[in-house]
Amino acid sequence: MKRLLLPAAVLAVLVARSACAFEPFVVRDIRIEGIQRIEAGTIFSYLPVKVGEQMTDEKAAQAIRALFGTGFFRDVRLDVQGNVLVVTVEERPAIASVEFSGMKEFDKDAVKKSLREVGFQEGRIFDRAMLDQAEQELKRQYLGRGKYGVQITTTATPLDRNRVAVTFSIDEGEVAKIRKVNIVGNKAFSEKELLDQFVLTTPGLMTWYTKNDQYSRQKLQGDLESLRSFYLNRGFLDFNIESTQVSITPDKRDIYITVNITEGEIYTVSDVKLGGDTLLPESELRKLITVKPGEPFSREKLNDSTKAITERLGNEGYAFANANAVPAIDKDKRTVAFTIFVDPGRRVYVRRINIVGNVRTRDEVIRREMRQLEGSFYDAQKLQLSKQRVDKTGYFSEVEVETPAVAGTTDQVDVTVRVKERPTGALLVGVGFSSVDRFIFQGSISQSNIFGSGNTFSFQANTGTVNKTVSLSFTDPYWTIDGVSRGFDLYRRAIDATTLGIGNYKTTTLGGGLRFGVPFTEYDTLLFGLAYENTKLILDPVLSPQRFLDFQSQFGSDYSAVIETGGWVRDTRDSVIWPTRGRIQRGNVELASQPGDLQYWKTTYQNQSFFPITRDITLALDAEAGIGRGYGGKPLPFFKNFYLGGVGSVRGYRAATLGPRDVDGASLGGNRKTNVSAELLFPFPGTGKDRSMRLGAFVDGGQVYGQDEAFSFNTWRYSSGFSFAWNSPLGPLKFSIAWPIKDQPDDHIQRFQFQLGTIF
16 A cells, blocks of 8 residues: 555645655546545545546645645545555534523524624534634623623533534623723813713613613714714814723723813804805705804704705705815814805616515515605605605614615616514503502503504403403505505493492493595595494493483483594604604594484594604693584483593593582593693613603693583693603503692592503
8 A cells, every 4th residue: 555645734745845656547446435424425526536537646735635625624645555546534523512501691592693603503514713713702792791701611522423512611700880981181061061972871770771881892982973073063173082091900890981082172164155066046055054154163063954955956866966065274263164065966766666674564565655666766855755654654663765876877776675573463451550549451452564464453352440342453554555544343342430430320332333544645644434333321320420310311221323433634753653753633523423313423633743852852742622512402422521531631630530520529521621731751861872761751731621611721630740661672661650730639649650561
């Protein structure tokens, strides 16, 4: 037997030499030895020689280089037995399993996915260098969570069939917390005011949830940019961050951050000019410029001005328009002048609209909300409207619109709508509590995007002591391609007003209806509906109010009603989940007419508006009014009266207890109602820019009036308090605590209320 080449240890030396170790020969056969998992055909495919061909020293070197290059083998040898070429290999072991011991900070499946991205996963060839890289990747993830004291030990346990089991033993250690953030060099502003611009902070009330007391290089870079913007928006054009130091204590538990800055002087804007190809009248573009001569320089206003100009040109189809502000700085006078050069570029068409990220929701559900059409001129305003409409469906937690240029063209773009689906089924539970009342339970199950069709199905069950309701509802928002919606409702409502304190009576109502919605603008919809109800009234001859008994005596206890409804909704809110601007208005009319036993009409109007006070604070104003009367010689049924008090009206008072009272103190409701609310919404302290939590400070007011009562603000009830809303991992939670104002001794007070839900 002749040994042609030595093992891998001297491969490089042998390959470098050109001297032959044997006489060339014609290969009569090729035999593979040592393989366990690798197919023989794989090795044959890498050999530069086949049976019947001449084997040379050069081809032997090529074969060894090729087989080592696959990474499958730890050692490769070539031998000759007669005219038979023998290829002997020693395979590298395969990774049979990857396990984690002591891991609590991360989800193990998510970590395995991240390790796959660096090439380390079950089934792959085990490589010590790759194992070290996987360990470093795992350590990097822990450092990103502030666990600088993490200790990771890796163990590779040999198994049968040339496999290994890899185990990462982890001692996570303690999380390093930010103990102090120092800003050095500030004179114009206090350190506290500057630190308010930071997301990173020292441990506080909510940092257990936000993790903002854990150091992150990305968060620090974002905070430094926020600090820079803070100064540049106040005229400090020469502001500079000189250096940043981040130090950690020897026990790796405390982090100290020091930021050294130079503020410079305040610069005033001396002039703003327009240049380039403005395309539109200069007077129209100047209305979009918010930075004015004589004011301190503000980078935010300047950026908003150039952005507004490019967006305005984008509305005309110039998707690649550019507005660039060129400064002229006078350091002696501390002034700066700007010339905004406008370059509209070429007018652009939209070639194709692509939908990305919708796993369950059908493409058509998103496409029907698009106002930008394929093949038409690019229109930035229509794209923004399209994004808002897709977002307002409520099916997605994120909606992004991108407009990449079409390769090889200068006048075409594609529109990519990138969405992230959110759970659209909801199990909601409502609970009320007061010192004199019992718990009231309400529940509903709904699916607002059933089977990804955009249709809504809901089932509601209310087992409270007052209301017991079972209802089914279905809505198709695009019954026609023009956006006409159609819905069906079936319901059974049983009301026991005795426990609510609004008079001793019980009603059981069975009903069903059909409704339509017809949009006539992008924001306005007309509503029409027709329903049939059968109501049975039960009174106590002794305990029920006399006026209720008189109504029963005159009109009976079993009523059928044909109810026609009409309405109008105008919705310009920027979001249905966390609105910060815009308005929603609702007007509704309900008419019960022949051939039913009841004849009455009711109308309501609601206006809810949102105003951004700052980037983080929103003012919400809500006003609602309603009136109802009977006709045809019949009164408005007392069980159709308006009621106020509780969630959604005047918080701090027990539900449905405001307004007229009977001689025994029972609330009777009324045929008119008015109520208003003003609420200041802002982020929860310590959550930084996290929008999953919101606090509110509110003032509510309102009253209900009987048939013969005159409207008067003197009879209104008011309350003020605080609210808290949290989109928690378990679902939406809402809390409120209110203190009544102008309350009377016989008012029913209910200060604390909360609502919780679970999203599935």
